[in-house]
Amino acid sequence: MSAVNEALAAPPKPKDYKSALKPIWCPGCGDFAVLNAITKALAHQALPPEDVALITGIGCSSRIAAYSSVYGFHGVHGRALALAAGLKAARPDLAVLVAGGDGDGLSIGGNHFLHACRRNQDLVYILMDNQVYGMTKGQASPTTAADWADSKLTPHGTGIAPFQPTSLALAAGASFVARGFSGDPNGLAKMLVEAMEHPGFAFVHVLSPCPTYRPEQMDWKKIVVPFEAPETDDPLEAMQRVQADDGMSTGFVYRDQRPPWTPHQEDVTDTSLDGIEAAFRA
């Protein structure tokens, strides 16, 4: 076998799914490991990069689309799920991954998140949670503890109980819910493979520490533990489990086999603008 043929026949490696851009995340940021987990998951499935799209919103973690060699769309703040829903409706053949942070996904994008969960469209949503707005220099986000007082904007803390993303996803009807940790990129890669194989809306909540604005999160490695019980297909049991948890347990939580939602599609043969408009009016 020639060297060229050998190279062509070789299975893809994670680095094949990285772009030439060097991430500008702070050294130590958990988002590096999430990028590694995504590329490992894609390499494991040997997906051609042109068959995958990574859609993101705005924030530190949302830069991840630029660091991958798959199709990427660095969208509008909080609207990554809306963009991804449109893309998946138009191109159901693509594997569509959506990624972003806790601020992007649960504050301005919170409503899209709820409806994406109940719609159960075949998407994978990776929420990289560091409990802070990092890009804007460290303000409280929807997942920040009520008493976190390290921002001048909230010198006495927000006084508001944080969202629990996995509980929200379950309550809103997501058919696959899991929680991973950036300190375990291999375990997270496995989780992402299963999320991609799941036919429906898969929500993967990732604890991804911010070394700059939440340096105390670098201790998460010492307190993250696997869920004691295995995953369930009973939503009540899953909800009780995540409600009783301190937010630091990782693993698969819930999975059901509802068929994914797919939009009704007209068979448009004339793809000119006039043709599309005519089909739309019909």
Place this chain on the structure above:
Amino acid sequence: MSIASRIPDLESFFAYSIALEEEAAERHEELANMLEVHNNDEVADIFRKLAHYSRLHAAEVKELAGDRVLPTIAPWDFGWDDLEGPETASIDDMDYLISPRRALEVALANERSARSFYAGLGQWGLTEAIRRTAAEFAEEEAEHVELLEDWLQRTPADDALARFDPDPPHMPE
């Protein structure tokens, strides 16, 4: 399940060894890029060199493996004692102001960890071929440990002033 019991034959041993070195090389390269972007060129150079050495070691193991058909193992199925391979530097050990000494200390800890991995297989490996090859690899890793210890000795102590950033990223607005 112990790591030794996951490695039934020499083919699996080579697959583990190649993964260990390749993962270390990729991480060293990633750390070099990470620090280069944050203008810590001194440490970026160190990690770039370490990536080069890890790639050389991976190539040596592949050459030793020769035409053997090695098993394909998913990253999460290796079952490393830690969450990543023994020679893989942890991302969360990094800081944009990390000193050359600290970087070398991280690298040294990882080389020692790799030495322990091979030494363990040298003792507990399931076959004689695994035990013999692992013992040889442990000796090689011991040489790397010595080289790093020597490198560390030649590296000046941390200069607190050089590590001072008057405009840190977390400066409150």
